[in-house]
Amino acid sequence: MSSTHEARLGELDRLLDSVQVTPELADELFAVVDLLDRQPALRRALTDPGAGDAERGALLDALFAERLGVATREVVRAAVGLRWASPSGLAAALERQGVRAVLTVAQAAGTLDAVEDELFRFERLVSADSGLRSAISDRSAPLAARQQLVADLIESRVEAATTKLARRAVAARSRSFELTVDSYLTLAAALRERALARVVVARPLSDEQQGRLAAALTRQLGREVSLQVLVDPAVIGGVRVTVGDEIIEGTVAGRLEDARRQLG
Structure with a gap:
């Protein structure tokens, strides 16, 4: 990761930390990410270096003005205003903020320790079970079905935040489910400056x-x-x-x- 990319992520981190973080904020950020994942043309339009800030802002308003809360719109607008090396970089940056929002809510509720431990234990379970690992990582199967498999395994046994993050990790933005969960655990530690x-x-x-x-x-x-x-x-x-x-x-x-x- 380049220093420039890290600086942009850090800028978004600080912005998220300055707004009121709620479960709804996390859900809305994830919804934006899912939309960007489904629509490559939209990703390209929002990261087009030839488009001006006003043009991209108008597109955001047309898409999300009535659908997102004020804090979510602020984070998304800031992310779109930054320059990413690729269109997928925007979605990944917003996904990071969604994860941080979930972790921040858990920290405020006093459940962050439990969420960290549960994520770690489930990641270890997946890593040790080749059949489960294959089922979760099988990209020929629909993502929603693989996410539901994870939810069915843990939902009644763990914190709601753990289930939400485990489901998100199935998309494997960090190359694999295990590495993606590791990135979540790193973010959780960073929230407490550890x-x-x-x-x-x-x-x-x-x-x-x-x-x-x-x-x-x-x-x-x-x-x-x-x-x-x-x-x-x-x-x-x-x-x-x-x-x-x-x-x-x-x-x-x-x-x-x-x-x-x-x-x-």
């Missing part, structure tokens, strides 16, 4: 061990962390931590692999 640390260990960690690890990572990174712990006996021992693009390798398997590479 880093997301994915931890791989050979055996489950106790609450005390997780607390010590979180404290050590906080000291090392200079900010609080949200831990997502994966158990993988293949690591043999120790712990592997991934924070963004940085990998902190402390497993026996990792050290053996390093030695093997050095011996050539």
Whole structure:
């Protein structure tokens, strides 16, 4: 992701954070995204570098003036006013704000911890079940049917926000369901100004061990962390931590692999 693209996303993040975020705002943003996904010609018209701001604004008013709330129109208009590398970039940017809106509402309701944990656990379940993963990622099947499959599996067991985000993740804007959920978890951590640390260990960690690890990572990174712990006996021992693009390798398997590479 280029620095320019990151700056544009950051601008939209700050705008969303400045308005009153409601469940309706999230739903309306997702509805706009779904419309853009269905109509490539509309995406191109709203991102046409040859069109002026007034022209794109008039198109927005014609489409959405009577359909969207004030806050939603403000976010959509700001997104359309930015320059994206491709027409799909606009839809992805608005999807991000819809996800952030869902997470922000959950944070205000005191359920963000539960939503994070439920999303993480379901993503791990999908990753471990090849049949389920294939069913969710089968693009020959209608998206709505695949989203309903996810809802049927978890809707009665998790927070409503978890179901909503899991359904959205089926579209796999970040190349796969699992990577898309990971991007949601990163956004959730960022809302609380935390880093997301994915931890791989050979055996489950106790609450005390997780607390010590979180404290050590906080000291090392200079900010609080949200831990997502994966158990993988293949690591043999120790712990592997991934924070963004940085990998902190402390497993026996990792050290053996390093030695093997050095011996050539």
